[in-house]
Amino acid sequence: MIIGVPKEIKKNECRVSMVPAGVESLVRAGHQVLIEHNAGLASGIMDVDYETVGGEILERPEFIYSQSEMIVKIKEPQPSEYSFLKKDQIVFTYFHFAASRELTQSMLERKITALAYETLQTEQGELPCLTPMSEVAGRMAVHEGAKYLEEPMKGRGILLAGVPGVYPAEVTIIGAGVVGSNACKMAAGLGANVRVLDINLNRLRHLEEIMPPNVHTLMSNSHNIRESVLKADLVISSVLVRGAKAPCVIDRHLISQMKKGAVIVDVAIDQGGSLETSRPTTHDDPVYLIDGVVHYCVTNMPGAVARTSTYALTNATFPYILKVANDGFKKWARDSHEIRTALNMTEGHLTIKEVAETFDMPYKKYA
16 A cells, blocks of 8 residues: 655644654555655654655655555645545544534545544544543643743733642643543642542542542532632643534633633643633644633644654554555454544545534444
8 A cells, every 4th residue: 555644734733643663664564655755854753764764755745645545644634735635545644523514524525535543442442542642632731721820921820839838729620531630640740739520430539549639539510610610720621522522611601700810721622622712723822811711722732742742643543554554444444443433434425423413414324
């Protein structure tokens, strides 16, 4: 199979979807790997690193797309890339279709085979290709929240950890999954007073056992969310419904009652956001204020730490890329639970129910 690795063009996206070790394994398995010039540069990977292990460097993205049977990316195709895509071409990336009807409709019109990292699921219910970036985003959420609590950043002027004789910041984390638990670990380690909410009592029990005494677990319901958000200096929202748009857990009225200068980091923005007031931002312009509350809603948080994120992500994604390359999409869609759950569309049909329901579009189960 011919596998293409284009350079990411989404704003501030510095990751690359394939590292030299992956290229070497694919070439040894008999495949051809085409990499766009300087695709790995922002992640510290030079063109010569790919060429040394058998990769071929091409100058322009259209050359990559026109020759490749499978495109491996990090972020969803951008509008300028739509015309490069061709019928039945496999595209393996983070799509987050539920956040964009325009993207969904455009990919259906191109009749690509869309395999989405974020919906790929094991039989045990784990999301292995989402997990490493959720780990990064959870840890980054605390770093970014702490920074924007500073007075020059329009925050409340609070040090997350406090100092002797001064109470630390109040941190509320909604969702105790991978993002939430990593955020909890970081905030607790810095000495903040942390509340973490989830609908899963087993997750809360687990955190209660492993976290220090400055972490307090609460069942997630409208009352506890409201009380915790109003007390918070920093709120990190990390709710996730696989494949579907994130539920709104904080409405405009509640935000208007929050402390002025409080910070909200909406990690769920990739899936449409979990605040009524959320809108996507970039690393160049990451925050905005509504009712005096700082909103941080960057859609590709891990892209800012590409040298960590690239390797963390490709450790998880490469085994599935190799499977599809070796035996083709159709075999693995039939034989592999993971690849079946990664399949979001093929032949112009949506094959993931959650996205179809989000946009009230036709759904066709892949047989």
